[in-house]
Amino acid sequence: MNKISFKIGLLFFLAICVLEGISMFVLHNNIIHSRVHEELSALQTRGNNHRDVLEASFHDDTVMHIAMMEARTDTQVVLTRPDGSIYMSSNKVTDEMKNIMKSKPKKVPHEGLILEEDWKNATNIASISPVVIDKKIAGYVYMFQTTQKIKDLIAGLNQHFLLASLLSLLFMMIIIIFLTRVVTHPLIQISEATKRISKGELSVSLPKLGKDEIGDLGEAIKVLANDLEILKNERNEFLASISHELRTPLTYIKGYADIARREDTIKEDKDKYLEIIHEESVKLSKLIKELFNLAKMDENSFSIEKENVHLLPFFQAIIEKVAPALKENEMSLVLECAENLYAPIDPVRFEQVIINLLENARKYSEPNTNITVSVFESEGKIHMKVQDEGKGIPTEDLPRIFERFYRVDKSRTRSLGGSGLGLSIVKQLVEAHGGTIEVISSPNVGTIFDIII
Known part of the structure; x- marks a missing residue:
């Protein structure tokens, strides 16, 4: 065991060191590159700001003001004429600065550019910005800007990195000794279990690893394996269902x-077929919309905007919308709601809930039957019942x-061929309001959906 612990500890130490x-190394280089880039960008921006001021007001007073500003900073500004002669300088221009200025390209973009970046x-690092007045240079x-500031910054950064590296190595050695002697064996067991899970073997078993965090991790691995197996089955069922729903x-x-395109198809039949095509297109569009809504709910990217809604006119407005469809089916709808009931809901989202339940009641009820909507308060909670x-x-x-794509009617006929997503959306919307939904049903008697807010 000691040899195994030593080997694992040594390998772990070498791997961590590398x-x-x-x-x-990467972090150090990135920080240096980022800091130097910031300095260069700040220098170019400063030059562009002076350029903008000069383009707005090119006078001796403005030039002197800029020179005075820069004379008190760690940067230096030099203004030259188009021929290269110096018009103004905030400090003495050195020979190196003159050499950098001579390296100016023939064409300088208006946004300026960096002339020297070798810190x-x-x-010095340097930038150039052209002053354009009346479309002429x-x-x-x-x-x-002197590079000493950047070099001092890099030197300090190097010291911090060196100290951090030494402390990290010391701390890592202590941790490795502890890990290899105390938790190596159970972790190896857990590692083997996770490897089996990654290969698709979801029915893993682990010995009892104690009641500490490692034991909790082992139990979590078991739960994860079970959840992954359930998720795998649900995914397969979901893909099969959505494939069928889109294919139909x-x-x-x-x-x-194809039939409507035939030349021998009479106009009456074509109109009938086109109507069917339109109906199926609407169903397909609704299915895609419902899938999109479910995706937004899963990502918590949809919003619930609650307001204190007066329930009687709210339900009366919904009933007016569904009344024509119920009348066509020779069905009646009864609303039982007190005058003074209010509830904190999102009226747009909750209208979707109620209409979905009423649509289900209409589809699965016979003509000359009743649908009753009861809204009342009980024990400080609002109940909204839809009974058919x-x-x-x-x-x-x-x-x-309430499962996605689950339908009681397995025949998937065109008349009752819903997507199987409606009740799933209803449940998620109700729960998003902090409510619950319950169902009571008896075959050939009817169904009651009870929403409790």
Whole structure:
């Protein structure tokens, strides 16, 4: 065991050393590059600011003001004429600065550019910004900054990195000794279990690893494996369901479109087929919209904007919308709601909930039956019940009616061919309001959906 612990500890130490070395090197270089880039960008921006001032007011007073400003900073500004002669300088222009100015390209973009960025070897970094007045070059603004500031910063950064590296190595050695002697064995078991899970072997088993954090980790691995197996099954079922749901309307659309295109198809039949194509297109559009809504709910990217809604006119407005469809089915709808009831809900989202439940009640009820909407307060909570006298839901199906793509009617007929997403959306919207939804149903008696807010 000691040999195994030593080998694992040594390998772990070497791996961490390499990883830390690479990380430190990359981080060090990135910080230096970022800091130097910031200095260069700040210098160029400063020159562009002076350039903007001069373009707005090119006078001796303005030039002198800029020179006085820069004379009190760690940067130096030099203003030259178009021919290269110096018009103004905030401090003495050295020979190196003159050499940098001579390296000016023939064409300088208006946003300026960096002339010298070699902070390691040069004495100054430099930028140039052209002054354009009436579309003509009136001069050039050169900005210089000593590289000593950057070098001092890098030297301090190097000291911090060296100290951090030494402390990291010391701390890492202590941790490795502890890990290899105390937790190596159970971690190896957990590692082997996770490898089996990654290969698809989800029915893993682990020995009891104690009641500490490692034991909790082992239990979490078991739970994870079970959840992954459930998720895998649900994913397969979801993909199969959505594939079928998309295939069905597309099959109708393609089939009836092919028939309607035939030259021997009479106009009456074409109109009927086009109507079917339109219906299936609407269903397909609704399915995609519902999938989009579910995706937003899963990502918590949809918003609930609650307001204190007066429930009686709220439900009366909804009933007016669904009344024509109920009348067509020779069904009646009864609303039972007190006058003074209010509830904190999002009216737009909750209208979607109620209409979905009423639409289900209409589809699964026979003509000459009643749908009752009861809204009342009980024990400080608002109840909203939608009750029909329809086919009802079998007892074995009740626990799954809020699952995505689950449908009690397995025939998937065109008349009752919903997407199986409506009740799932209803449940998520109700829960987003902090409420619950319950269902009571008996075959051939009816169904009651009770929303509690």
